[in-house]
Amino acid sequence: MPELPEVETCRRALAPLLVGRTLTAAEAIWPRAAATPLEVAGRRIVRLDRRGKFLLLRLDRGWLVVHLRMTGRLVVAREPPARTTAAFRLDSGDWFCLVDMRKFGRAWQVARASEVVGHLGPEPLSRTFTAARFEAMLAPRRARLKPLLLNQRFLAGLGNIYVDESLHAARIHPLRTADSLSAGEVRRLHRRVRTILRAAITAGGTTIQNFAGPDGTPGRFRSQLRVFRRGGEPCYHCGTTIERSVVAQRGTHFCPRCQPL
Ligand SMILES: [Zn+2]
Known part of the structure; x- marks a missing residue:
């Protein structure tokens, strides 16, 4: 299961591919992968953050939050690969995809990230975790x-x-x-x-x-x-x-x- 270092690795690799892009559509190919309705069309990706094992995409309005659970992976590709459970179209024409063999990974679109990650304890690499x-x-x-x-x-x-x-x-x-x-x-x-x-x-x-x-x-x-x-x-x-x-x-x-x- 991806833990903090694996999610942070994804965050760092994805940031240059996603920040500044505008999302044009979302598709929950596996409906349960969408923990909330995904209505992202027109939203611009401002920043990528991480909280614990959650990846947080700061949008110009609200947040897109992703958790990989057991076997989730995140890729940016010309077409959604096999085993894609949720796909987000970018204005570049590429797809940002949650690819998930066991289908436990989830995506949320929320007004405040705390709606999903508010329950988490301290971040172990933060300065305040002394x-x-x-x-x-x-x-x-x-x-x-x-x-x-x-x-x-x-x-x-x-x-x-x-x-x-x-x-x-x-x-x-x-x-x-x-x-x-x-x-x-x-x-x-x-x-x-x-x-x-x-x-x-x-x-x-x-x-x-x-x-x-x-x-x-x-x-x-x-x-x-x-x-x-x-x-x-x-x-x-x-x-x-x-x-x-x-x-x-x-x-x-x-x-x-x-x-x-
Ligand atoms: Zn020993």
Whole structure:
């Protein structure tokens, strides 16, 4: 599933293709891909933003918001490719398309972006997400870290890959409770979340199965993963076998020696 770095990769690649263009039509080829009516004709694309795993197109009036969910991809093409679920015609004649094998991706047209993304927690790469703020967020919570960090209302943008990688890099077990972290552990986790997200953005995201940038390029961060999908293989740090367990219905990968419970 595309997480923050993959959506940011799409945002950066799409911005030069979309900003300044006017939308002339929209077509929900898979009707459920349109979470709201899409009446975009005549709207100009002013800017591309991202909030968590949502891509936000600022229009001259209102917003177009897209979430890729499991297998969504965004492309700009002369004709909508196979498996396109929603297509937006540009004044250049090209189509901006949500291409989605499993059809869970959604597009919303709203007056205010907050109507879709207002529930999200802080943006982990923002300047206001400081270690002190993270500590204040974690301290009152008794939840286990893995599900808490996946909770988009708590912190926006992380999914299974980057939660497992961040916890391993910070040497913190995924089943620790949030309120059990020392101030030093909070600072370590805060730093690791941010450095890993930045490195993944630099690498164009992680491709496990489907993800590709708008030009079809797979993400290159997979080669830098240290625990995710490495169950049964030796930890690069200590040589102990990486374990895989299921936490909150998600495959969870950790090193039992580097990340003691
Ligand atoms: Zn280890």
